[in-house]
Amino acid sequence: MIDRQSRLLTKSRKDVSKDEASANAQLLERGGFVNKLAAGIYSYLPMGLRVLTKIETIVREEMTAIGSEEVLMPGLTPKAPWEATGRWTDPGTQVQFQLKDNGGRDFGLGFSHEEIVTPLVSQFVRSYRDVPKSVFQIQTKFRDEPRAKSGLLRGREFRMKDMYSFHTDATELDNYYEQVVAAYMRVFSRVGLNAFRVKALGGVFSPEPSDEFTVEAPVGEDTIFRCDHCDFAENKEIATVKAGDTCPNGDGSIQEIKGIEVGNTFRLGAKYSSAINWTIADKEGKTTPVLMGCYGIGISRLVGAVVECSHDDHGIIWPQAIAPYDVHVVNLMRTKADVADDTAVLLERAGYSVLYDDRPEASVGAKLADADLFGIPVRVVISERSLAQGSIEVKARKSDTPILVAPTDVVAAVEKERA
């Protein structure tokens, strides 16, 4: 697929508000990936939506691979199920957008879906034969967030994957929980993030401790105490150690770092199932409570986290798996551009998605600045200067050194730069 830059809706822009202090807000808006409608509320423009969709596909694959079934629950939900668990008022009134319909009935927008998924699944899971079960959705969530800031890191409307599992056996729940953790680590690795597991509070979801999955970043809101040798890590909220301590697991040293939480996992126990008196019959016919786990990944937050962790002064550096395009072909020729057209076609035929900067009116400087800003993993530059030597330039976004190749060798060169 070739998308010609001259025909795209969006253009890069320089007029992004200086209020946007975070790198992801600045770079994603300047690059035309997203557009801010209100604090914490963004539109995804074509290139931003391509990134979001690629992340959603990766998350979907990994959740399906651990036996979870995809559903899609409503965002507009009646008051009753939230009242049954007490979350209509706590934290409801603080974080839930609540409203009335024209008939005066109360509704809340979904900020999480325990109250919806539990009665839903209880209609189908009636006996020990029906467990374990796991369902997930990828959905737009709403949260009345007083601290909406940092671009896609903390939104009032955001994309989320939320998954829920159902068990009758605590050991089985623990086993599935660890399967989810492994799937999460695969997701983060595939999207190009170096995330680690952190012990944390259960918060509004559960009295039990939870796990957070965090990437180190100065802009992050979480303070983590982490061992510099092993995988010991605790959120400051529940930390048993402090900076400079010796790690309880060995002789590493505890460091204090800032991190962005990109996922979390909770053992809910019977909290939500008992709120609706849902028990099921075991093999002997004895009723047993349903134990649940819930597991979240902030899909749109991942977009922001990747930008925070992978950019330089000139722009974004997208990991290949979630880049909006594989290759950016940049034509700097003032005259006829057959070589550039042919190069784009060669790369398309080799199976790459190509963004082709074919704009006749843009300056050389503007084109190269856009290429850096957009951050597509490999750039192919066609210029009069290199063509005079029979070559075009191929360069990885993360590299400083272009390689010169004959136009007919472009596919092999791109492959090499991607390796």
Next chain:
Amino acid sequence: MIDRQSRLLTKSRKDVSKDEASANAQLLERGGFVNKLAAGIYSYLPMGLRVLTKIETIVREEMTAIGSEEVLMPGLTPKAPWEATGRWTDPGTQVQFQLKDNGGRDFGLGFSHEEIVTPLVSQFVRSYRDVPKSVFQIQTKFRDEPRAKSGLLRGREFRMKDMYSFHTDATELDNYYEQVVAAYMRVFSRVGLNAFRVKALGGVFSPEPSDEFTVEAPVGEDTIFRCDHCDFAENKEIATVKAGDTCPNGDGSIQEIKGIEVGNTFRLGAKYSSAINWTIADKEGKTTPVLMGCYGIGISRLVGAVVECSHDDHGIIWPQAIAPYDVHVVNLMRTKADVADDTAVLLERAGYSVLYDDRPEASVGAKLADADLFGIPVRVVISERSLAQGSIEVKARKSDTPILVAPTDVVAAVEKERA
């Protein structure tokens, strides 16, 4: 891909409320495709989400093919842009869910996105070189619908494709409008619907007449006067003819029918662009108003419309392109089921998605009733009786006559039944 029915979250059910008078509400709930949370608010369960996703993919392909770029705008939108066009109060207070955040600021949930897309696109479309442009999104919409009923046909939360085009030349808008109409007819044809074009009012979108795309169905809320010979059709709202009249275009006769509106197209003119004083410079530097069109397809309504148009007393009959699975392998054997397992694998290897009813405890009657209810286009039944003759049964859902084939010939037989 093979999904074993024994492991799926959902089961068919018989306890669907009798209040659900429409066939789509009854069959989709009984089959475990959707689950009702509140009036006009449904969860999509795994099989229902598979259908929805297939329709979304078809719509996306056809909109992309006419040069539209996909975006995703917020569902939670501030009051100001709606005030600028007057729709905060009319029809806002009637159809828009409106709410305040904790800071007392007014928001409305998106029931359509003219007010959001127009300022968004105006940031990027500044000169005659930037037009025409077309953007679309596939999104969850909210509408405070007093008449929420008829299953997925009229929801308060629903999936919609909304597209917007931008022009400076009225002829160019007309040309694009007809391109959209052609793309819409391809969409409806691909999802298995026999939709026709109907002249209608512009309604809350535009003072100009619009086109609706309608499928004939007794449950439909629209009354259409339609020629029995040509494509003349008018919504009763603006009809210039009545039942029994001679068609103005020839010698056909006008019939009165009931229909479900599955899509619509509007010429908006400069209504929304002038509300934000958006003009652009033409070649001579003269400012000219931006003309818009908007184009909707009710994605979730399509699911309901297909069921209304394609079912029998026993269940749904899915068109192949949007069926949740290609083939339903039903094992009726009481004993070892190697042949059934092998059949499912043969079909999977041939590239078909397979739902495999491997449930040991379900009765023969329950399995065959489920197969009819679920409506997967081709059914392959493995039973002791037919195996005694060295055969298995292959039958299209819409056919009454199974064919008997050797288990090793199942792929060719399925192909034939799909033809």
